[in-house]
Amino acid sequence: MTTFNVKRKPWLLAILLLTVNLLLLSACGSSNKADESEKDRKGTQTEKSKTGGSVVVAIPQDLDYLDPNLAEAAGTREVMFNIFEGLLKANTEGGLDPAIAESYDISDDGLTYTFTIRDGVKFHNGQTLTSKDVAYSYAKLAGLKTGKPLSSSFANVKKIETPDDKTVVIQLKEKEAAFITAVTASIIPANYKDSNKTPIGTGPFKFVEYKKGQSLIVEKNKDYYVKGIPYLDKVEFRIVPDQEAAFLALQSGEIDIYPRIATEKAEQLATGFKTISNEQNLVQLLAFNNKVKPFNHIKVRQAINYAVNKDEIIKGVALGKGTKIGSNLSPVLSKYYNNELEDLYPTDTEKAKKFLKEAGYPNGFEFTITVPSVYPFHVDTAQVIVNQLEKIGVKAKIESVEWGVWLERVYNGRDYETTIIGLDGKLDPFEILSRYISTADNNFLNFKDPKLDKVLSNAKVEIDENKRITDIKEAQKIIAEDAAGVFIMDPHTNVTFKDTIKGYKTYPIYVQDLSSVYLDHPQ
């Protein structure tokens, strides 16, 4: 926002202040706490008056499969989070909470995981969950019978045993610290075949009805093992592919919660709505193809890092809603985030020019930024970067290509010079950083650093949390110092809901958790 707008339009200032407020709140990862404090202030609202009611949530795409073993789309898993659970469950801080397992133990060699199942967990059909159900579900994902794992996170599983109804033992082929995040995968009743028609899980909500292309309706699981949760009786996930239509439906009151609303739309809304913005565990970067000239020269990569002004991009492209980063990890994973790297390359034209000269390009050079045209956000970022690089005599050309072409040529074919893209985060930091391992299949940056390979191979198997944190932080530092790319920001995502809705929690992964949501009934 320019000062101009604020001066002329006082209401804009109000919105701005409001947004800043929300930003600050969410920046400490506590948008949920904000709601709690509100609850305290109200005080009078008892647990009981919170229960009941129903809400409608807009989701942008149809579900691909109801069966959690078949579902590929992130948009499907996002809503199924309410129906299915794994042994463990992701929390708002990016950590793991006990879910179906009440506790677990990892053997010293890191190969044997022993889970103890919580008492009295019931499936939505009333059946009590036992270790057999867990073994059935996970053996299927690991492909123990077929030899073909359905999920790559389970590829490392050697065998699954059930010594008794309460215990599951999973044996791994080799040490893998990230495996613990795999057991967030959904558990279904053993030998249940109708998951794609009538999914049965253990989550806070149970499946009621799915209308293709229209909606998914779920209702309260009264037997949920966490007492008092969920509050809502019914939730409808309504499929509204069109942003404008969703926006209209929100305004007309047909939709209560609209996740991922565009910033300029959220700003247009009148009173009666509340918007939360926060990081989404996404890393936007200008990726270099580290193998091609001139980007195989570290000084060139560093020079470009000195020339790109991230603050300007955040202000101009993200309208201020982005958190500056310094390496390939979002600050939402606060435990692992190395916070010393954001200003490793302060914008410095002279230094950038000096580095270019040392690399043998005193007069700059020309190169192409290949951007997927479906993301205007990245195309706009490219425009700003082209402009910033002009100042150090480097001429960048934008080539915007279709998504399919980008996937084939840039991501899979690695036939490009530079590109701008947002890399999705995951729960485990190793799984995010592993693409920088020189032999990784998805190392589309062609990055190669023996030091990093070593640090990450440690992090891969390190079970000791503190040692692992040190490794992960070191890895981020190496990636940043080697300037694998220009790590720009974690762009914020917005959620807008009616202000009668309370308790909405945001997660560093792509989920909509309705279990904590309740309606604030006006007295």
Add this chain to the structure above:
Amino acid sequence: MDYVLKKTVSSLFTLFVVIVLVFLAFRIIPGNPANIILGVEATPAQVEELEQKLGLDQTLFEQFIHWFKGVLVLDFGESLRFSEPVLSLIHERMGVTFSLAFMAIVITIFVSIPLGIIAANYKGKFLDVLISIGTQIGLAIPSFWMGIILIMIFGLMLHLISVGGYVPWSENPLRAFKALLFPATAIAIPQIAILVRYLRTTMIEQLNFDYVRTAKSKGLKDSTILLKHVLKNALIPVITIAGLNFGAILAGSLVIEQVYALPGFGRMLITAIGDRDFPLVQGMVVMIAIIAITVNLLVDISYRYLDPKIKLK
């Protein structure tokens, strides 16, 4: 009749050329549908498996024969992305686009007839010049810009419309009407310009005919002559033109759907191309080609019957 048959046969040939072109064009450009469906996290093995499932591992020729056989019995296959029959997807989206086109035609006819009459009646006078300038400007304004301007005036300033919010007619006719009115207007404006000019010319022609003079000498009122006789005769070619411009109107709606975020044919075509959803793109293009070629055929045939000067040797 011989002429019609010959034209029809050559049109079918044209259609075949289009079908082959479309099929080939989309196979040679980069972009793999399996890759696009699975996204960045897919392993090569997963991609290969999906390719097999979608039948993309067959040779081009096999794929073409397989698809073409289907086309002959009006089976366009299943969309790769939505796993739904292409025809039902097209049917769904066509509703929006056809409603849009139909409304545009209605608006065009209702606005251009009075304007055309006025222009013809006041030929060479101030009103005629004004309308003439207006039609020139109407022809020059890009319809997608007109669309944006309408949103600015009626949406952002007067708050009368909100972009999007289209629902099928069966669900809420009023809202469907409201959502389509402005985009239809934007498409109609250049059509109005064309029609007014055409109407003016034919009316002026008619006014010079003997029957008008006879009617006048009989003492009939000018307005009666104009509305009862002249307009009636001028209307036939005008409505033909309006109908024949259906193709142009459909093309116009392609971009307008983007401006107004309407879930129509054009938007689906653009996403299907991006997804490399081969069967869907092929089905849609064949559909467009059929419409375009049919319209072309009708133009040729109707010109022949409307204008006796064009006779076959």
Add this chain to the structure above:
Amino acid sequence: MLKKFNLVTGGAIVLFLILVFIVSFFYVPHNVNQMNIENRLIAPNHNYLLGTDNFGRDVLSRIMKGTQTAFIVGGGSVIIGLLFGILIGTTAGYFGGWMDELLMRMIDALLAFPGILLALILVTIFQPNIEVTVIAIGIMTIPSFSRVIRSGFIKCKQMDFVRAARNFGSSHLRIIFHHILPNTVSSIIVTASLSFSTAILVEAALSYLGLGIQPPDPSWGRMLNEAQGFAKLAPWYTLAPGFMLTLTILGFNLLGDGIRDLHDFSE
């Protein structure tokens, strides 16, 4: 009176545009691509006559540079359409027979192929840039030239002077280029003028859809695309490129009509 009006007004507008086009090579008020995030979306004032865009770039300068894009696309595609149109139109019209039938069915197929699709295929195979855009739009222009030239030839072929030339033993090439083509010039000029404005319109639509000219090169259609999100905050940004687009199309349409009227008159 009205006939002259078209010619004079159209001519004046086109002259003005040519002037802007020439000036834009030597002078624009501000650097076209220079961003200044602090100055984003400033309303028109004495420094920025048409305001600034969402990156703080001067809208007037970008509009002026945009004439280059428009003229290159318009001119380039008319040349492509004209060359192929002459080739196809003369062959089909002069020789007739199965050649005519085959060529015209190809032209029909081209017409039946949605233009956007064609542009998209070309842009994907090659790279989305101005050259490819010109080629794509140029190909879309071929049918109208071919048809106009063909019908001109069919008309002239039967005329006495052509028959006479043939009887005197003139070669086909001489008859085509010396006797017939000059007689179709006026209708070619009219088609060229109208195709020029259509080409600019199509380029704008393509760029509006993000398929044509690539950023940061200024194109009116692309500017409209970027401006739409800020229609409320910065109406000038939406109005300016659309106005230029309308003016250009209006100018060339009027000019084309004017030339046609003149021709009809003399006949």
